[in-house]
Amino acid sequence: MTKAVYPGTFDPVTNGHLDIIERASDIFDELTVAVTDAPDKDPYFGLKERERFLQQCTTSIGNCEVTVFQGLLVDFCEEVGAGVIVRGLRETNDFLNEYQMALMNRLQAGEIETVFLAASSAYHFVSSSLIREVATLGGEIDKLVPRVVVDAFGERLES
Numbered sequence: 001m002t003k004a005v006y007p008g009t010f011d012p013v014t015n016g017h018l019d020i021i022e023r024a025s026d027i028f029d030e031l032t033v034a035v036t037d038a039p040d041k042d043p044y045f046g047l048k049e050r051e052r053f054l055q056q057c058t059t060s061i062g063n064c065e066v067t068v069f070q071g072l073l074v075d076f077c078e079e080v081g082a083g084v085i086v087r088g089l090r091e092t093n094d095f096l097n098e099y100q101m102a103l104m105n106r107l108q109a110g111e112i113e114t115v116f117l118a119a120s121s122a123y124h125f126v127s128s129s130l131i132r133e134v135a136t137l138g139g140e141i142d143k144l145v146p147r148v149v150v151d152a153f154g155e156r157l158e159s
């Protein structure tokens with residue numbers, strides 16, 4: 001049985017992330033989506049809120065669970081018994097960062113393999129940071145993020 005972890009900040013989850021989650025859950029027997037706190041990035045949404053968005057969007061995927069994690073990713077993978085880290089690749093900038101991270105993780109734990117899934121063409125331009133920028137300026141994001149995220153921006157911007 002192959003268990004995989006898909007880690008990220010998910011601030012907030014986008015349809016690009018959900019596309020990776022659906023495809024990874026078809027490939028691996030079990031998938032854990034692991035939401036990082038990432039205080040250095042000063043996230044717009046809180047950790048528990050980001051976890052809740054993901055939980056609400058993945059209820060129909062039987063082999064997928066969502067949780068938060070702190071500390072080294074490879075330690076978390078070992079804790080949950082995962083041998084694979086899943087990451088999404090959009091364009092060349094992603095590749096450089098992701099490749100560095102994959103090599104560092106391999107150095108920490110050589111038995112854990114990083115697997116990259118190419119972003120779908122419909123979402124390759126979508127990033128959480130662009131979504132935050134457009135949403136907070138009052139732009140249209142409905143086709144790029146799940147409903148729960150559209151609503152959360154609405155509530156946050158009204159308050």
Ligand code: ADP
Nearest residue numbers: 007008009010011016017087088089119123126
């Ligand atoms: P992190 O801070 O770990 O990069 P993100 O939430 O930004 O967290 O991204 C998590 C993972 O999802 C990364 O591997 C990133 O490349 C990937 N990703 C982000 N947006 C998309 C997208 N639109 N399509 C496919 N993969 C994506």
